[in-house]
Amino acid sequence: MTQSSPPRASGSEAVPAGTETSVPAFAAPASEPAHASEPADAAPPAAAALPSPPAADPRARADRRDDTRAFLTFLALRILAGLGVVLVAVSLGFFLLRLVPGADSVQTLIGANGRALTNEQIAAVRADLGLDHSLIVQYGIYLGKLVTGDLGTSYLQRQPVSLILGPQILSTLQLAGTALGFAWILATVSTLLTAGRRRLIETPGRVVEIIAASLPQFWLGLMLLLVFAIGWHWFPVSGGTGFSGIVLPALTLAIPLAGLIGQLTRESFTEALDQPFVLSARARGLSDLSVRFRHALRHALIPALAFSGQSIGWLLGGTLVVEEIFARPGIGRVIFAAVNSRDLPLVLGVVIVVAVGYVLVSIIVDILYRIIDPRIGVNGA
Amino acid sequence: MTQTQYSLSSVRQDLRPRRVRLWGIPFGVALALAFALFLLVAAVAPQIVAWGDPFATDPAAAFSAPGAAHIFGTDHAGRDIYTRIVFGAQQSLLIGVAATAIGVGGGLILGLGSALAPRAVDLVVGRLIEVLFVFPTVLIALILISILGSGIGPLIVAVGLGTVADSARLIRAQALKVKHGEFVAASRALGRSSTAVLLQTIAPNVIRPIFVIATLGVGQAILWASSLSFLGLGAAPPSPEWGTMLADGRNYLQVAWWISLFPGLFITLSALSLTIIGRFLQQRTEGR
Numbered sequence: 277m278t279q280s281s282p283p284r285a286s287g288s289e290a291v292p293a294g295t296e297t298s299v300p301a302f303a304a305p306a307s308e309p310a311h312a313s314e315p316a317d318a319a320p321p322a323a324a325a326l327p328s329p330p331a332a333d334p335r336a337r338a339d340r341r342d343d344t345r346a347f348l349t350f351l352a353l354r355i356l357a358g359l360g361v362v363l364v365a366v367s368l369g370f371f372l373l374r375l376v377p378g379a380d381s382v383q384t385l386i387g388a389n390g391r392a393l394t395n396e397q398i399a400a401v402r403a404d405l406g407l408d409h410s411l412i413v414q415y416g417i418y419l420g421k422l423v424t425g426d427l428g429t430s431y432l433q434r435q436p437v438s439l440i441l442g443p444q445i446l447s448t449l450q451l452a453g454t455a456l457g458f459a460w461i462l463a464t465v466s467t468l469l470t471a472g473r474r475r476l477i478e479t480p481g482r483v484v485e486i487i488a489a490s491l492p493q494f495w496l497g498l499m500l501l502l503v504f505a506i507g508w509h510w511f512p513v514s515g516g517t518g519f520s521g522i523v524l525p526a527l528t529l530a531i532p533l534a535g536l537i538g539q540l541t542r543e544s545f546t547e548a549l550d551q552p553f554v555l556s557a558r559a560r561g562l563s564d565l566s567v568r569f570r571h572a573l574r575h576a577l578i579p580a581l582a583f584s585g586q587s588i589g590w591l592l593g594g595t596l597v598v599e600e601i602f603a604r605p606g607i608g609r610v611i612f613a614a615v616n617s618r619d620l621p622l623v624l625g626v627v628i629v630v631a632v633g634y635v636l637v638s639i640i641v642d643i644l645y646r647i648i649d650p651r652i653g654v655n656g657a
Numbered sequence: 658m659t660q661t662q663y664s665l666s667s668v669r670q671d672l673r674p675r676r677v678r679l680w681g682i683p684f685g686v687a688l689a690l691a692f693a694l695f696l697l698v699a700a701v702a703p704q705i706v707a708w709g710d711p712f713a714t715d716p717a718a719a720f721s722a723p724g725a726a727h728i729f730g731t732d733h734a735g736r737d738i739y740t741r742i743v744f745g746a747q748q749s750l751l752i753g754v755a756a757t758a759i760g761v762g763g764g765l766i767l768g769l770g771s772a773l774a775p776r777a778v779d780l781v782v783g784r785l786i787e788v789l790f791v792f793p794t795v796l797i798a799l800i801l802i803s804i805l806g807s808g809i810g811p812l813i814v815a816v817g818l819g820t821v822a823d824s825a826r827l828i829r830a831q832a833l834k835v836k837h838g839e840f841v842a843a844s845r846a847l848g849r850s851s852t853a854v855l856l857q858t859i860a861p862n863v864i865r866p867i868f869v870i871a872t873l874g875v876g877q878a879i880l881w882a883s884s885l886s887f888l889g890l891g892a893a894p895p896s897p898e899w900g901t902m903l904a905d906g907r908n909y910l911q912v913a914w915w916i917s918l919f920p921g922l923f924i925t926l927s928a929l930s931l932t933i934i935g936r937f938l939q940q941r942t943e944g945r
Contacts, residue, residue, distance in 0.1 A: 293884070350829055364788045369760075369800075376804050420907075490929035492880050494887045494900075495921030498907060502914050539819070593793030615799045627796070634791045 288625065319418060347646075358635035365631040369624050370415055376618055389639050405431060418624075427628065428621035430614075438627035439573070441610065445629060448606035451529070451598070452591045454522055456584060458530035463538035467576060468568055471542045472549040485542070488535025495530040497601040525602045529594045537580045545576035577648055584639030588634050673706065674860030685905045686937045689930035696927060699721055699746035701803045709738065710724050720913045722739075730915035738919050745897035745920070748857050749927065752891075753879040759817025760878065761871050762822025770861065771825075773855065774801035786829065789822035794881060802890050812891040820874065828863065835862045869939045876931030899924050 402408045406417060421428060427437035470481030503525060504510045509525050548554065549572050557567050596608030607626055614622035674904060682690070699706055715735030723730040728736035771782035789797075798815035824918075835841065844858040876943035885891050886900030894901055899920040906916030 306687070360784065361788055361791060364784065365791055370787065371802075372800060375802070410913070447895070486932065487925075487929060490876070490880075490925055491930055492884060492921060492924050494884050495903060495917070495924060497912060498903070498917050502910060504915070506911055570856065589791055589793040593795035595889070596793075596795050600888065611796060615803050618803070623800070628794070630793060631788075631791050 280618055281427070318386075330404055351643075354639050359638060360569070361635055362628065362631045364420075367415070369627040370487060371411075373618075373620050374411065381594070403536065405498065407596070407656060422628075427625045430619055430622045432619045432622075434616050437468065437621050439630060440622065441607065441625050444605060444607050444610050447604065448595050451522060451525055451595055451604065451606060452588075454526040455529035455533065455591065455594075458526050458536055459533035460580075460584070462530060462534035463541055464573070465553075465579065466534070466538050467545050468539040468565075468573065471545045474570075481538075482542070485535045485538040488531050489539065491532045493528055493532060494597045494601060497525070500524050500528055501601070525598045525604055528598050528601070529591060532590070536587070537583060540579040541576040541585055542578050545572055548572040548575035551575075574648060578645065579646055581641055581648065585638045588637045590631055590632065592633070665748065668809070671903045683937070686933055689933035691939075692926055692930040693934060696746050696750060699743045700750045701747075702748065703744045703934075707740040709737050711741045711744035712895060713737075716933075720909070722730055722913075729919045730913065732902075732913070733909060734895075738902075738915060740895035741902060742899065742920055742923050743781055745902065746923075748809070748881050748892065748896070748898050749883065749924075750809050750875075752809065752816065752882040753867045753875040753927075754877040755813045756816035756820065756882060757871055757874040759814065760820035760874055761822035761828075762827075762866060763767050764828050764870075765817065765867070767821065767825040768828030772829045772836060773859070774941060786822055786825045789858075792822075793886075794819035794823075798885055799890070800883070802885070807890050807893075809892055812882055812885055819881065820878060823869055824874060824889040828867065830861070831861045835859055838862075853867050865942055866939070869935050869942065872931055872935035872938060876928040876935070879924060879931075880928050 337566070341342055399408070406414060409417065418428065425438075427441070429435065430437055430440055433440060465486065466481050470478050472478070501524065505512060509521050522546070544570075549568075554567055557571050558564075562570075578604065594607055596611060598604070599606040599608040610622065611626045612618075614626065684902045695706065713736065714732070718727070718735040719733055721727050727737050727739065729742065730740075731737055767782060767786055771779045771786065774782070785847050794816075797819040801815040801818060802811050804816060841854060841858055844854050849857070857936045865869075872929070882891060883898070883900030883903070886898050887904045889904060892898035894905055902920040903917055903924075906913070906920065909916055
């Protein structure tokens with residue numbers, strides 16, 4: 277990715293394929309019959325899935341009803357599969373964390389400050405934390421509580437995990453959301469301005485993108501701090517409330533991400549510019565910018581969208597580093613502290629939050645897909 | 658700017674000025690190769706490119722700014738940053754290559770196993786890959802490091818296992834693409850046994866792109882390993898590991914920017930040059 281190698285095209289069925297596999301979809305209009313004289317032809321069977329004014333034709337209405345039903349079935353299946361993913365993630369996390377040395381030793385857990393505990397005290401604490409049951413029973417109890425929305429109690433802070441995580445999630449979401457927004461803006465602007473142009477203009481765009489994608493977040497964060505906070509005093513060095521406090525951390529996450537997204541958008545954007553519908557749009561006298569903005573951009577967004585969905589794990593991993601550098605509260609710092617102190621319920625809580633977040637985002641991305649490119653059927657491209 | 662375009666890409670391609678090339682290699686790729694070569698030399702025989710001792714302290718010269726005596730400056734103990742970076746290359750490359758070997762190896766088993774096995778297995782393993790992918794690499798690495806303890810060995814294992822899901826996804830996608838390729842159907846139609854098809858037709862086509870995945874992977878692994886070291890989970894100071902140096906420099910960001918700048922620059926350049934070389938290999942093997 278970036279860090280982590282960019283999540284690429286997956287072969288898995290429902291998850292819409294990313295870069296490679298989606299390319300044929302863009303080539304499709306080339307084989308469309310040559311009625312490319314109307315703007316709507318940019319995306320041929322647009323009416324099929326986009327909300328359109330009620331048609332008088334009863335057959336069309338029936339078609340749309342079928343579409344709706346198929347879409348709901350698809351959605352239900354995705355949600356079920358998503359629940360499966362969350363369950364497996366929780367189980368993996370639960371058993372993996374038991375391998376941590378001292379994971380169930382009371383001394384490590386409550387940090388007895390070196391005082392020796394009597395056997396009775398240890399037994400009491402173990403019973404209190406539910407550690408006196410066998411592993412399978414503990415697992416069962418945990419899942420049972422989880423169904424009712426109870427994430428358990430932190431070993432160390434003696435507070436419900438949901439209470440600890442709640443405010444942190446908000447802060448991290450804010451950071452990740454702003455970063456994603458910045459990344460999209462940067463990538464779109466770079467693509468719109470430089471993709472498919474003369475080499476003199478395009479090459480710098482490409483070079484900047486590939487460099488951006490290789491930047492380590494922790495270093496980029498420090499350098500941004502150095503220039504904009506220490507050097508020029510534009511932004512606070514750490515903390516800082518409101519928008520000015522979030523700019524540098526979000527940029528730290530956004531710049532490498534924009535590099536990755538930009539490479540994807542550029543590729544499909546350039547392909548889209550070669551399509552007949554672009555030629556026809558130009559023939560109708562549309563300005564270059566409006567051809568790019570109104571016709572080609574739509575095609576360029578799909579792989580970028582898929583990537584954004586898949587990059588959510590990467591983004592959350594990045595928040596850990598960024599929150600550390602900029603001393604921002606958030607899930608990243610909680611994970612770090614929780615893993616270090618073997619606070620099992622807290623770590624599992626974070627795992628659940630991450631898994632649920634990933635599943636939700638990928639479902640939203642699937643839906644957005646169908647809005648942007650109606651050619652993608654309910655069964656995938 | 659309105660630019661009239663008369664025709665499709667082929668014509669545009671012809672009209673474009675020629676790329677700057679050295680012996681048939683694009684300029685950028687040549688630069689990347691040169692940097693990779695420098696890294697390799699630094700890793701194998703650091704004395705060739707840096708003459709000092711990476712651990713020699715010189716309190717009188719502490720915090721010297723980059724200049725003639727120390728081109729990248731010195732740190733709080735007066736150690737020469739350039740020498741330390743050169744001597745750190747070995748560790749960074751070693752971690753990158755070893756972690757990638759684990760990551761790609763695991764990815765190969767999971768990805769091939771899932772793509773070529775019967776549907777039921779694919780369903781299970783495919784899901785498993787997705788679940789692994791959901792976990793942020795940092796989280797996997799953190800948990801593994803807390804199981805194994807910190808240090809170079811655990812760092813390699815953690816980064817390797819943390820990136821298994823990435824390569825497994827790529828390899829699975831590639832294997833599925835090959836499996837459903839026309840030439841595989843043709844090979845079957847010629848009456849070859851399924852083992853022969855698997856070994857002679859499918860395997861070579863799946864394995865070739867793995868070099869590309871591995872090259873790109875080493876760059877990524879270097880990034881991951883240095884960020885974990887930066888968080889204090891990898892090599893301990895005074896090791897010249899780049900992430901560790903950066904973490905150290907962070908404390909002096911306000912007084913001595915060069916301690917943080919240069920190690921990070923080398924991490925970036927390593928990842929960048931490996932990415933460029935990997936992409937170049939990719940284009941060559943795909944014949945684009």
